[in-house]
Amino acid sequence: MLVAAPASGQGKTTVAAALARLHARQGRRVRAFKCGPDFLDPHWLRLATGAPVHSLDLWMTGEADCRARLHAAAAESDLLIVEGVMGLFDGTPSAADLAQRFGLPVLAVIDAHAMAGTFGALAHGLQSFRPGLPWAGVLANRVAGERHADMLRGALREPADWLGALPRDAGFSLPERHLGLVAAHELGDAAERLDRVADSLAGTPLGSLQLPQVRFEPPSTGDVAPIAPLLAGRTIAIARDAAFSFIYPANLDTLNALGARLVFFSPLAGEALPDCDALWLPGGYPELHASTLARRSDLRAALAAHAAAGRPIWAECGGMMALFDEIAVPGDGDDAAVHALWGLLPGRVTLQKRLAGLGPQALALGAHTLRGHTFHYSRCETPLVPAVHSRRPQGTAGGEALYVRGPVRASYFHAWFASSPEATARLFDATPLETGAPVAQEHRVDA
Template identity: 75%
Template sequence: MDTAVSQPGPSGANGEPFAAAHACAAVLVAAPASGQGKTTVAAALARLHARQGRRVRVFKCGPDFLDPHWLALASGAPVHSLDLWMTGEADCRRRLHTAAGEADLLIVEGVMGLFDGSPSAADLAERFGLPVLAVIDAQAMAGTFGALAYGLQNFRPALPWAGVLANRVAGERHAGMLEAALREPAQWLGALPRGGDFSLPERHLGLVAAHELVDAMARLDAAADALAATPLGQRAIGALPQVRFEAPRAEPEARCPRLLEGRTIAVACDAAFAFIYPANLDVLAALGARAVFFSPLAGDALPACDAVWLPGGYPELHAKALSACAALREALAAHAGAGKPVWAECGGMMALFDQLQTADGAAYALWGLLPGRVTMHKRLAALGPQQLRLGGHVLRGHTFHYSNSETSLTPATFTARPDVEPAAGARAGEAFYLHGAVRASYFHAWFASSPEATAMLFGAAPIAFERNTPKDDAHAHA
């Protein structure tokens, strides 16, 4: 692996040298749209090199809880998010620089289509010089494949480019037609077949998580085997694009305030509550908290704790089992009744309502800490980046759900889109409920964006708002 230059680099304002840059093989796996096979290719590339003994680090561009399960299994290392808005450029730069100093290969999986969103995967690629490996679902095209590849490569002249790989290809003849359609034959990185035993199953929020499938590793190995037969898979690590990652500027280290020192936070973690960013757990530890995990689906009792975190996930798929958790329901009610905080995030909030109705019309009594009901729909109810202001601090994050809630509760405030000033009480996004010791919202928070607001969610200080919030229209907030 190539590493940093040895000559002295520039120095900061205090005269100390910046950390050295690191270089390693790196690509950003992107596509013209969602559903083209980005995760399959990124995971296959990671698995192919990891099982050959190379050190592989993978990142996911944008908010995502599901793809990282597959990417972590494939690479054997934790997968963190990179997002120029939610996590911030400085965080992205630090993570990429650190990973490049430890890895032989660095892979970033894009989000949606290459140029979709603001910021987009293309923005990230340009900002950090990541060559784009474009994955195109070619099952229903021939010559148009060349036009699409050319457009992706040249839509932004400054975009670094690695090449194009065709996915879901019918056979050798089809692959030959696709390769011949390219204006630059050197851009051809091969084709993966249609079907096969390496497809990654999906459901309404995205891919089925890897830990839910007993044959997850077998699927990854099959994908890696298929990729090994392509020009991309046959390239030596040194023949892959090499990228130099500059170090973050040598500024004084910002220490996370120990606002949760000595506190224990019980975190629900199982197939119903699996949407947890590893970086969020890191922030809780930096705040001084100790996380203990429990599984409602396994019948675990609520651990002794100072606060509870109910993350997002799939309560709708496990509503019958969650409805039967009588002992946990009583323990949570006693916990909240004693004034101990509960932060319930998206699926975690859904489990706290009186009732959940699934998309097929079945209704289940749930845990009853919040009055009202949640109804699942077959269409997306909300999607996109959001921010939440608490006590003068702003938490960044996002929303993504197929349900809506109906409740008599008046929201304490609302989240806002990135292009809206996050003023308390401005109805621009998701409702944030404050019901006794329960804090709940469809909003998924990125804790590192404001450790102070995060600590407030878990009881380090009373939830505070900057001005009075509106008291009307308290029903049916999606």
């Protein structure tokens, strides 16, 4: 099942995670996926299933990669749940494109607050807008009561499309901040929140719904390419905590397939930089922990020594922000709190209320191209001249800068490592980084 909606903010993550939780509690083996690039919603889906949550995106990860992951998960599961992205038909490619490509029945979640007959029109439009779209039904969210639910159900053209309603209950909502949902591991009652919604879903048809069986074909032989151990014998240290948590499981899988040894450390917990050949500072929320990071003078010195020794650093979005001289974080008034950070990159990063970057991107490194995306609310002011910019999928300008300073490679660009293991290896080896114009990219699947 693909859980979709007319727009963002309708309750897709809540329903997808609670539905997975409900069926997992009933003893089924459930796997969940997220449509499109996302680091935050997968935390809730993983909590619900206890299994890694991978992204499915026909452009960023590629059709062959999607097919391989769905096929592998189906071989060991009873139920697959894919959470959509934005509205059902938003984006190129969209969640609807994914549903049609792989035959995923669509469950439409509609926020029915202050709505009656229009609910039926929305449901009908979502189902019929694109001919041949696999369809499961519709769930009404944030419903006032039984009478309201009866009005919504009566507005549907097909009574069988009704898959139930969730009440308007503050206890069912998942908290948000500027980049999206608060991650599940940051809340002490995350599991209880999901259980409350799962209990409510148990009384709807979704609690015992018999979905149509979907066959996920294995990837063809031509789509499977072995990954050469280009990083064999190299140790990569990875920052991982609440400040640096934007890590795709597939990226770790790719580094392992490249032969790297991975070691993790927490800057927030005061842990030292491990002995390593290369370092990855992933994205996250350094702005929420700037004062703690600023006090890590020992880590600042260790990072400087690491770079002075010519050892590579790949700093991605929030990881890059932590490497600048300063970060300015707005307070309750007009003034911003300015924190001195780790100083490997000259300049200042400033948080702002307006979105500064969003969308899919491609970054060419020599003859190979990484696919990925960008999403940030900060901007940086630096005298550094970008080595290259990423590009949008159509090849247009407007991408993110890649800054190179000695062995430091930094950008707001979030890379999907599996799109090019060769380019990924270049980020973490000690040779000078080659950049070039984006080239056509053949997606690969780790054998």
